[in-house]
Structures are given as structure tokens and as C-alpha cells.
Amino acid sequence: MVERWLGLVVSGGKIAAVEAEVPSEGPLVVQADLTWGLQKGDRPSAYCVMHRHIADYISENRIARVVVKASAISKSATLAHLEAAELRGVVLSAAASVAKTVALAKANVSRTFGERKADEYIADASFWGAEVTGANLRGGSREAAFMLLAARKSQ
Amino acid sequence: MTTLLKADLAFGKLIGKGHFGEVFLGTDDVHGQVAIKVFRREAGETEHVWNGRKDNLLQEAQHLKKATHRNVVQVYNLLESDSDDAINLVMEFCPRGSLQKDYEAGPFTLRRVRDIATEVTFGLNVLHIRGMLHRDIKPSNILVDANGTAKLADFGLVTDDLILGYGSSTGYSDHLAYEVWGGYGTSQKTDVWALGVTIYRMLHGAPWHQKLPAPKLVVRNGRFGDNLPWLPHIPKKWRRTIRKMLRDDPADRYQNALQVHAALADLPIAPDWACEVDTEEVRWCREEGKRRYKAVWRRLGAGRHEWESWSEVAPILWTGIGER
Numbered sequence: 001m002v003e004r005w006l007g008l009v010v011s012g013g014k015i016a017a018v019e020a021e022v023p024s025e026g027p028l029v030v031q032a033d034l035t036w037g038l039q040k041g042d043r044p045s046a047y048c049v050m051h052r053h054i055a056d057y058i059s060e061n062r063i064a065r066v067v068v069k070a071s072a073i074s075k076s077a078t079l080a081h082l083e084a085a086e087l088r089g090v091v092l093s094a095a096a097s098v099a100k101t102v103a104l105a106k107a108n109v110s111r112t113f114g115e116r117k118a119d120e121y122i123a124d125a126s127f128w129g130a131e132v133t134g135a136n137l138r139g140g141s142r143e144a145a146f147m148l149l150a151a152r153k154s155q
Numbered sequence: 156m157t158t159l160l161k162a163d164l165a166f167g168k169l170i171g172k173g174h175f176g177e178v179f180l181g182t183d184d185v186h187g188q189v190a191i192k193v194f195r196r197e198a199g200e201t202e203h204v205w206n207g208r209k210d211n212l213l214q215e216a217q218h219l220k221k222a223t224h225r226n227v228v229q230v231y232n233l234l235e236s237d238s239d240d241a242i243n244l245v246m247e248f249c250p251r252g253s254l255q256k257d258y259e260a261g262p263f264t265l266r267r268v269r270d271i272a273t274e275v276t277f278g279l280n281v282l283h284i285r286g287m288l289h290r291d292i293k294p295s296n297i298l299v300d301a302n303g304t305a306k307l308a309d310f311g312l313v314t315d316d317l318i319l320g321y322g323s324s325t326g327y328s329d330h331l332a333y334e335v336w337g338g339y340g341t342s343q344k345t346d347v348w349a350l351g352v353t354i355y356r357m358l359h360g361a362p363w364h365q366k367l368p369a370p371k372l373v374v375r376n377g378r379f380g381d382n383l384p385w386l387p388h389i390p391k392k393w394r395r396t397i398r399k400m401l402r403d404d405p406a407d408r409y410q411n412a413l414q415v416h417a418a419l420a421d422l423p424i425a426p427d428w429a430c431e432v433d434t435e436e437v438r439w440c441r442e443e444g445k446r447r448y449k450a451v452w453r454r455l456g457a458g459r460h461e462w463e464s465w466s467e468v469a470p471i472l473w474t475g476i477g478e479r
Contacts, residue, residue: 039420049273056277060284
């Protein structure tokens with residue numbers, strides 16, 4: 001049976017989530033392309049709500065594996081970067097509480113996925129035409145889907 | 156028919172009454188303190204009909220036992236009474252009771268409504284994903300456990316036939332969606348509607364809500380959400396969100412609990428006014444830093460009212476008299 005995986009990319013207070021069936025080879029079959037925003041107000045409560053939301057989503061939709069884009073080094077870390085990293089920690093914790101979870105660094109993916117860098121694959125429309133099918137995948141969600149392709153290749 | 160288990164439950168005091176039976180506090184050997192909902196054989200109910208009802212209840216209970224979630228009241232068991240004239244549904248006991256009394260006392264703060272509604276959407280989403288509908292979301296069916304967690308209760312034990320059959324009875328039908336009055340069945344979107352009405356009621360409280368025409372009298376006329384009056388401290392974004400939950404066309408509503416959850420996350424909770432509604436007066440109070448801000452609206456007579464607002468450190472900031 002083909003497993004369902006979930007790719008997650010945190011950016012600011014938002015999370016791009018792509019759920020897909022991931023066959024051992026061939027295109028991903030996208031089931032859902034979602035954006036989850038952090039609850040307005042105090043961050044501790046918002047993190048708690050997001051943790052529960054992600055854990056519920058993964059367990060209720062029988063997601064077998066979660067791939068999260070890892071934090072990257074920034075020479076000029078701002079508060080926004082640090083808060084995004086906080087949220088990434090919440091995402092990793094929630095996902096790992098209910099499913100096998102890996103954090104993939106984009107720099108590492110660029111070195112191992114293929115001849116081009118990750119961003120070049122992400123920007124290439126023809127690449128996506130061949131690599132995904134199923135539900136519509138928004139341009140802004142390609143990075144989350146790319147995490148799934150990279151995780152499959154690294155298996 | 157299916158054989159129901161028999162067990163010795165210790166019954167305590169009556170803690171609630173619903174459309175389908177009474178609820179008692181009790182204990183059992185496995186779970187300790189439990190809530191027991193008793194479905195009694197009705198006068199004149201034939202053996203055949205009663206046995207059929209027991210079978211249906213058992214089927215439902217087996218379904219509900221699978222609905223284990225932090226924000227859903229856990230159903231433990233369905234047991235036949237020794238006298239064979241009642242069925243006891245044994246459930247998780249929530250010591251803080253339902254939201255009904257708080258609702259009757261007056262409006263909830265924005266923060267509290269968002270917290271409760273968020274937890275309810277977690278529970279509702281799980282029910283929907285597992286193929287169930289709630290069909291009766293309202294303040295009295297949201298229970299609060301010892302930790303303050305809101306949980307959905309009293310779900311799944313009613314069929315569409317019963318809901319439509321109860322269409323003319325009091326209370327129950329107030330949360331029926333527009334399309335249900337038109338003869339269509341219940342769905343995830345009718346649960347979204349009922350949650351929308353519940354959120355509106357929590358924001359305004361019973362003293363306000365009871366002055367309005369009963370929804371069961373006006374929902375069928377259409378544009379129910381567009382015609383709701385609002386307490387002035389309810390932000391526009393809240394109003395838009397609730398109106399979207401109450402669109403006549405189910406396709407125009409949030410399509411599921413997850414979409415409602417996302418909309419709730421985007422709602423502001425400041426300024427978080429505490430509000431009291433009386434017959435001729437509405438009072439607001441909030442604290443910010445060391446200052447306490449207050450406002451009062453008074454009805455002076457037909458079409459006439461006055462406003463007053465001030466803070467604790469600068470007594471009268473502004474007053475005015477208005478006429479409609």
C-alpha cells in the first residue's frame with residue numbers, strides 16, 4: 001500500500017503543508033495543499049494550538065512520514081527568524097509525537113538530489129509537471145512537496 | 156437482537172436532563188466517576204420497538220467508543236438496566252459541567268470564545284474525519300473537564316429523522332441550518348452552521364440572545380446571519396467569520412471544521428472586554444496596564460439611549476446622549 005507523507009515548510013508564522021501519496025517511484029499524488037497560520041495573540045497559546053492541530057492532522061489522516069524543512073544558518077538572524085525557528089520546533093515536536101519525522105536541510109538536499117540546486121528544481125515548472133499529479137499544487141507549496149521528493153530519494 | 160451487557164453501576168445525583176434522557180453522576184469499577192445517561196422505555200412502547208431502539212443505541216455506542224479524542228467526551232459503554240426498561244450510556248464525567256450556565260449569565264470574552272471554539276473544532280474535525288456528524292452543537296452540549304478543556308458531548312445519538320421530527324419542539328431546532336428547514340439532510344456543513352450559532356450565542360450571552368426572534372422562526376426565511384444584531388465590542392472580523400458560517404448556501408460556508416479552525420486562528424482577541432447585559436443596560440470593562448476602562452449603554456426609553464465611558468484614573472473620558 002502506498003504511504004501518505006506530509007511535507008512541511010515553516011515561513012514566518014505560516015506553515016505550508018503538502019500531503020501526498022508517495023509511491024516508491026513515479027510522480028507524487030498530491031492529496032492536499034494547505035497553509036496553516038499561527039493563531040493570533042500570545043505565542044505560547046498559539047504554539048499549543050498548532051501542536052495539537054498538527055498532531056491531530058497527522059494521526060487522523062494516517063500520515064506515515066513527515067518531512068520538515070530544517071532551519072538554516074542565517075548571517076543576520078532577526079527576531080522573525082528566531083520566531084520561525086521556534087515554530088519549526090513546535091512542528092517537529094508535534095509531528096514526531098505521532099509519526100516518523102525527519103528534518104531535511106535544503107543545503108544538504110541541493111548537494112544530493114541531482115545536478116541542480118534545490119531552488120532551481122523548485123522554480124522549474126516542467127519538473128513539477130512530471131513529478132506531481134493529483135490535486136493542484138500551488139507554486140508557493142513546491143518547496144514542501146520537494147521535501148517529500150528529496151526524502152524519498154534519500155531512503 | 157444484540158445482547159447488551161449488564162453491570163452494576165452505582166447511581167448518584169441527577170446532573171442533567173436532555174431530549175433523550177436524564178444524566179446521573181455515578182461510579183463504575185473500571186472508570187471510577189462517570190456520567191450515566193439513561194434512555195428509558197417509553198410508555199406504550201412495544202417490545203419490538205424497544206428492542207429495535209436498543210439495537211440502534213448499541214450500534215451507535217460502539218461507533219462512539221471509537222471517537223476517542225481530547226475534545227470529545229469519551230463514551231465507555233452501553234449497559235442494560237437490571238429491570239430491562241432502560242439503557243444506560245456510560246460516559247466520561249466532566250466536573251465543570253456544560254457551558255449552559257455561563258451562557259445564561261451573559262457574554263463570554265473574545266479570548267474565551269476563541270479558546271472554546273478552537274477546542275470544539277478539534278473535536279468536530281475528528282468526528283467528521285471518522286464519518287460521524289454531531290448534529291446538535293450548542294452550549295449545553297459542550298462540557299468542560301477538570302483541566303478546563305472543552306469537549307463535545309451528546310453527539311451521534313440522533314438521526315436526521317429525529318432531528319426533523321423535533322423541528323417544532325423548543326430549543327432543539329434553534330441550531331438547524333437553513334437547508335435542513337428546506338428538507339435537506341444534515342452534513343458537515345450543518346454542523347458548521349450550528350457551531351456558528353453557538354459562537355454567536357457565547358459572544359452575546361442568553362440575556363441578549365433571548366430578546367431576539369427564535370432562530371427556528373426566522374432561519375427558514377433566509378439571510379439569518381446577515382440580520383443578526385451585534386454587541387458593539389464584537390470586532391468586524393468576528394462578525395464576518397460567523398456570517399460565513401451561517402450562509403444560506405452550504406457551498407458558501409466554511410466547508411469543514413478545519414476551515415473554521417483556520418478562520419478562528421486569524422481572529423483578534425484584543426481588546427478583550429468583559430461584558431454584562433441587563434434589560435436596560437449593557438456594561439463593559441477591560442484592563443490594560445494599570446488602567447481599567449469602563450463603558451455603559453443605557454436605554455432611556457423608546458428609541459432613546461445614552462453612552463458613558465471612563466477609566467479608573469481619569470474618571471469621565473467621554474459622555475454623550477443619543478437618539479435613534
